[in-house]
Amino acid sequence: MRISSLTVLLTTALLAPAAMAETHEVKMLTRSPTAGMVYDPDYLQIAPGDTVKFVAAQSGHNAATLPAIWPEGVPTFVGKIDQEIEQTFTVPGLYGIQCTPHLAMGMVMLIQVGEPPAEAPVLSASLPKRALDRMNAALARQAAP
Template identity: 75%
Template structure:
């Protein structure tokens, strides 16, 4: 069997790009040092192809995409309560993540895949006020130079 240089180059490129992908850990907490019902951290900026592992450090939580706050073409996901879930983010853009049972208590976070867009994020209508407040605070903090 003969391996062409193009096939070899493609194989090395795929191997290198997979080796560069990182896994980030996010804890799901009932209480942190500063607040209740939080993801820690509540904001991540990652590269396309990176994976986020959501760990239910304290019980009663899950991680799921927030409807209306994910890039076009991104596939929504929903983890089970008290179950660790790993999600790979391939499409660039801003992803909203919620703990489904604690959305009304403001348990949300943002994941920026790739470089931030020039336009501010438009938050979905109808979010509970605590979730909206936390997302706006996170966006404001990231907008600071």
């Protein structure tokens, strides 16, 4: 059986984005050299199609959607405590992640998928103060050139 060059070209074009996608590792930590209850890193800029692997490096943590900063219509998730979870991000936008039991202690992170949005989101004051402060700091880094 002979495969046409058009078939090879189309197959390559369809598989290329998957081959170029990256996996980024984020550690869930009780303590880091700079703070307690953190994701390391707490800000990622990734390409659409990339995967983020949340690693339970220290016990008592999870990774879950932070509804205050999540693109509309994108499915949410809640990881189990002390378990790794991988999420693939395909829709451009800003994604807030929280450790459910440690939100009040400020354990949040920001993932930027693709280009930065035209307008930064305005976060609700209903977020715990530490979480709000850390997320605003991450948003400021995202906006910096």
